[in-house]
Amino acid sequence: MKAFSIFIRVPITLLLLLLLLESSSCTADSSVVNPCCYYPCQHAGVCVRFGTASFKCDCTRTGYYGDNCTIPEFWTRIRLMLKPSPSAAHFILTHFQWFWSLVNNSFLRDTFMRLVLTIRSNLIPSPPTYNTKYGYLSWESYYNLSYYTRLLPPVPEDCPLPMGAKGKPVLPDVKELVERFFKRQKFRPDPQGTNLMFAFMAQHFTHQFFKTNLEVQGGFTKGLGHGVDASNIYGEDLVRQHQLRLHKDGKLKYQLVNGEMYPPAVSEVPVHMVYPENIPADKRLAIGQELFGILPGLSMYATIWLREHNRVCDILKAEHPTWDDEQLFQTTRLIIIGEIINIIIEEYVQHLSGYMLDLKFDPSLLFGERFQYSNRIALEFCQLYHWHPLMPDSILIEGEEIPYSQFLYNTSLLMHYGVERLVDAFSRQPAGQIGGGRNSHQVVLKVAEMVITESRAARVQPFNEYRKRFNLKPYTSFDELTDDSEIARGLEELYGDIDALEFYPGTMLEKARADAIFGESMVEMGAPFSLKGLLGNPICSPEYWKPSTFGGETGFNIIKKSTLKKLVCLNTKWCPYVDFHVPRNEEEAKPRKPSTEL
Ligand code: HEM
Ligand SMILES: *[C@@H]1O[C@H](CO)[C@@H](O)[C@H](O)[C@H]1NC(C)=O
Ligand SMILES: *[C@@H]1O[C@H](CO)[C@@H](O)[C@H](O)[C@H]1NC(C)=O
Ligand SMILES: *[C@@H]1O[C@H](CO)[C@@H](O)[C@H](O)[C@H]1NC(C)=O
Ligand SMILES: *[C@@H]1O[C@H](CO)[C@@H](O)[C@H](O)[C@H]1NC(C)=O
Numbered sequence: 001m002k003a004f005s006i007f008i009r010v011p012i013t014l015l016l017l018l019l020l021l022e023s024s025s026c027t028a029d030s031s032v033v034n035p036c037c038y039y040p041c042q043h044a045g046v047c048v049r050f051g052t053a054s055f056k057c058d059c060t061r062t063g064y065y066g067d068n069c070t071i072p073e074f075w076t077r078i079r080l081m082l083k084p085s086p087s088a089a090h091f092i093l094t095h096f097q098w099f100w101s102l103v104n105n106s107f108l109r110d111t112f113m114r115l116v117l118t119i120r121s122n123l124i125p126s127p128p129t130y131n132t133k134y135g136y137l138s139w140e141s142y143y144n145l146s147y148y149t150r151l152l153p154p155v156p157e158d159c160p161l162p163m164g165a166k167g168k169p170v171l172p173d174v175k176e177l178v179e180r181f182f183k184r185q186k187f188r189p190d191p192q193g194t195n196l197m198f199a200f201m202a203q204h205f206t207h208q209f210f211k212t213n214l215e216v217q218g219g220f221t222k223g224l225g226h227g228v229d230a231s232n233i234y235g236e237d238l239v240r241q242h243q244l245r246l247h248k249d250g251k252l253k254y255q256l257v258n259g260e261m262y263p264p265a266v267s268e269v270p271v272h273m274v275y276p277e278n279i280p281a282d283k284r285l286a287i288g289q290e291l292f293g294i295l296p297g298l299s300m301y302a303t304i305w306l307r308e309h310n311r312v313c314d315i316l317k318a319e320h321p322t323w324d325d326e327q328l329f330q331t332t333r334l335i336i337i338g339e340i341i342n343i344i345i346e347e348y349v350q351h352l353s354g355y356m357l358d359l360k361f362d363p364s365l366l367f368g369e370r371f372q373y374s375n376r377i378a379l380e381f382c383q384l385y386h387w388h389p390l391m392p393d394s395i396l397i398e399g400e401e402i403p404y405s406q407f408l409y410n411t412s413l414l415m416h417y418g419v420e421r422l423v424d425a426f427s428r429q430p431a432g433q434i435g436g437g438r439n440s441h442q443v444v445l446k447v448a449e450m451v452i453t454e455s456r457a458a459r460v461q462p463f464n465e466y467r468k469r470f471n472l473k474p475y476t477s478f479d480e481l482t483d484d485s486e487i488a489r490g491l492e493e494l495y496g497d498i499d500a501l502e503f504y505p506g507t508m509l510e511k512a513r514a515d516a517i518f519g520e521s522m523v524e525m526g527a528p529f530s531l532k533g534l535l536g537n538p539i540c541s542p543e544y545w546k547p548s549t550f551g552g553e554t555g556f557n558i559i560k561k562s563t564l565k566k567l568v569c570l571n572t573k574w575c576p577y578v579d580f581h582v583p584r585n586e587e588e589a590k591p592r593k594p595s596t597e598l
Contacts, residue, residue: 037159039465045069048136086472086524090513093355100356112357114365121371121532123470125151128376132219132458145224146213148379152469154459163462167500171456174449180490181509182440182448187393189430191515192354196426197564198580199390200297201348205340207289207298208232209533210382212454219379219458227375227533228344230337232289233305235271243271244286250313250328252306253286257415260573261307263287263299276409283411296413300422303414307571309336312558316551331551334539338550338559339567341534347564349530351580353523354516361560363540375536379458380466381529384507384522386451388444390431397425404443423568424576424592428583435518437487437509451504463506463521464499470524474499482511 036047041057043064049055059069063076072080084092103109127142128149134141135153155164162171208231211223225231233252235241246253253264262285266273269286275293285292285299292298312332317323323331345361353359395402397417407413414422432439440448464474475481475498478488487509495501510519538544547556569575574594583589 033160033165034156034158036156037161037165039164039461040068042468043069044469086520090520090523093353093357095356097356100358104356104358109358109360110362110365113360113362114369116357116359117366117531117535118369118371120528121535123528124378124532126372126374126376126532126536128378130154132379145226145376146220148212148219148221148382149376150219150379152380152461152465155461157459161500162456163500163502166462166497168494168496171502172494174452177452177494177505178440178445178448181437181487181505182389183445184389184393184432184439184441188433188436188439190390190433190517191512192351192517193581193584194351194390194431194517195580195582196297196390196392196395196429196431197423197578198348198351199387199431200295200301200426201564201580202385202387202390203295204232204292204298204301205344205348206385207291209377210385211236212382217457221377221382223377226377228337228340228537230288230305230333230340232287232292233302233309233336234333235288240271240288243269244288245325245329247325249317250323250325250330250332251310254306254310258418260418261310262303262415263306275411279409279411285411293411294409296407296410296422297426299414300419300426303419304568304571305336308339308567309333311571312336312555315554315558319554320551331549331555334544335550335555335558337537338539339562341537341540342559342562343564343567345534347580349527352517353527361534363535363545366535366540367542371535373536373538373541375533377533378529380460380503380525381533383451383455383460383504384526386447386504386508387434388441388447389434389439389508391441391444392429392432393441395425396429397421404441408443418572419568420572420574420576420594423572423578427577427579428589430582433512433517435508435510435512435516435522437482437484448504448508452502455502455504460503462499463501463503466503466506466525467521470521470528472521472524475501481506482509484511 032052034049035053035055036049039047040055041047041059043059043062045057045059045062045064045068047055047057057067057069059065062069063073063079065071065073103112129137129141130150130153131141131147132150132154133147135156141147141149155162159165161167161169208229209223209225209227211221213220213222222236223231224236235244244252253269254261255264255268256262264286265282266284266286267281270281271286271290273284273286273290273293275284285302287293287299287302292302309332312335313328316328316331320328342361345359350359394404395407398421417425467474478492478498479485481491481498481501482488491501491505491509507519507522507525510521512519539549547553550556550559564580565575565578568578574592576592577583577588
């Protein structure tokens with residue numbers, strides 16, 4: 001009996017010992033947290049793991065040193081003392097009328113514009129760095145254009161918590177987040193006076209480079225031009241471009257309806273366009289961007305740019321009767337790209353910024369600076385540009401209220417009203433405030449869910465890490481993020497820790513600046529991506545930015561003198577009210593007549 005018990009006890013103790021060893025080695029392993037999950041490296045220092053539990057911050061050229069890149073070098077200290085905070089800079093740029101009226105009309109305008117461009121674009125790494133697969137520099141990440149780039153690497157896969165090392169073990173339910181903090185209660189117009197003409201421009205413009213490939217996971221884009229390439233007009237690839245081209249005088253194909261030029265029907269130009277199945281090919285419009293059938297506002301812009309392209313072709317051909325179709329087309333495309341960039345900087349960004357500094361599109365401002373003429377679209381840029389709160393409760397056209405059910409994929413509305421009357425209506429109708437939360441119409445709520453779901457799959461780092469990356473102080477509490485105590489309490493309950501707040505909810509729910517369309521983070525993070533993308537275009541480089549590139553002074557001047565108003569009114573029978581701002585006074589608010597001249 002004794003012998004037996006020993007016989008059995010020994011193996012049991014051994015087994016227990018083994019189990020203990022096994023489990024202790026197991027806990028030993030998982031208790032070693034990847035130190036980079038704590039985001040120890042400040043000021044854009046790079047965290048590299050060594051062994052299992054140690055790390056090093058690479059602080060090279062950050063202007064800081066020390067274990068975590070926290071100690072400023074001498075010149076950094078000086079710079080920090082002289083540099084105004086982002087909120088101070090914003091305050092100055094949006095106040096002191098007398099000062100800016102002096103600046104606007106002197107050489108100082110160039111000085112300030114150059115400062116805006118260099119300070120902003122210096123925040124964007126060029127060549128690009130990470131992507132969704134590679135949280136470290138790699139040739140594949142540099143070379144494979146199918147990825148969106150990333151400013152910050154993904155949250156490491158082996159972190160103890162979804163956002164790194166802080167917050168709750170499970171992220172908030174997406175539906176609940178959207179329902180509680182994104183869903184519109186009552187339409188809140190943008191206090192900066194933004195209208196639908198702006199909203200559709202935003203969507204039309206950005207969808208040339210935000211073209212997420214939803215068929216595969218992993219942060220891929222279909223937009224290989226990575227910037228202002230006008231692929232929303234000409235198509236992404238050569239096959240589509242050739243289908244859309246007339247192959248005569250450089251022009252694009254079109255159809256005439258009541259003597260007016262519109263994009264051709266898909267029955268004539270068989271390119272793929274996304275429409276509900278029941279819509280016949282002769283009602284579908286063939287446009288560079290396959291998604292633009294969804295909203296008459298987008299088909300309207302497509303019509304305007306189509307007319308502009310063909311108008312510029314005529315002008316070029318008159319000066320260059322010997323040029324073939326190809327040269328007329330290619331040169332016109334460069335002019336169109338120039339017009340887009342000019343209008344976006346001098347009117348769109350001007351409006352959005354609220355700056356009293358008169359913004360200027362002049363690539364030569366950067367010719368003396370160190371600046372790379374290349375661009376790669378970042379996943380974070382795409383995420384933060386989901387400005388769906390812009391959309392109103394319904395669309396108002398000449399006293400008629402059109403619900404989304406009759407607006408989305410409506411194929412008759414554009415030609416029924418014509419470009420003039422649509423521009424007029426869209427320019428008069430206020431758009432919603434983007435920031436501050438609770439302003440997204442039901443029809444776009446699903447999109448907010450999709451952004452957040454995508455960002456989790458892509459393991460986008462916490463909002464506060466991006467605040468730091470863009471030289472902003474990380475928020476220390478939810479009450480600092482927003483004045484809306486219901487949102488603050490709700491977010492605190494769901495996330496547990498401000499350092500675990502996700503990127504997109506952070507940019508959208510942050511309190512808006514006084515009388516502004518959105519908060520500090522959207523501007524401080526969005527502007528660098530935007531300006532780098534606009535000025536990083538090859539046409540802005542010293543080799544391209546000269547008259548010959550655009551067929552001579554005439555083409556060059558079309559770019560430099562382009563405005564939204566000319567874009568519309570040189571291509572319409574009469575000139576409607578056209579602006580990115582709702583009417584400011586009684587004069588502008590007066591109804592326009594078909595006889596109004598430009
Ligand atoms: C009623 C109007 C609109 C509808 C129905 C709509 C719908 C959608 C849908 C279904 C997506 C795809 C979502 C996803 O896969 O993640 C999307 C993406 C997007 N939308 Fe909208 N949208 C509207 C207006 C706008 C406006 C005014 C903007 C202004 C900037 C905008 C910006 C974007 C951006 C940047 C994306 C990401 C595109 C991409 O990653 O490929 N949308 N929208
Ligand atoms: C650097 O960061 C680590 C991890 O967050 C922290 O434990 C350490 O105290 C920091 N070191 C210094 C010098 O601040
Ligand atoms: C300077 O120019 C901008 C843009 O044209 C304008 O909005 C602003 O009112 C001007 N500032 C002053 C003080 O005149
Ligand atoms: C880019 O990477 C994806 C995923 O690894 C791959 O499927 C694709 O073929 C790559 N593209 C190129 C041009 O190498
Ligand atoms: C398209 O818009 C027109 C004009 O508002 C409207 O009469 C028509 O019913 C709409 N069509 C659809 C399919 O909703």
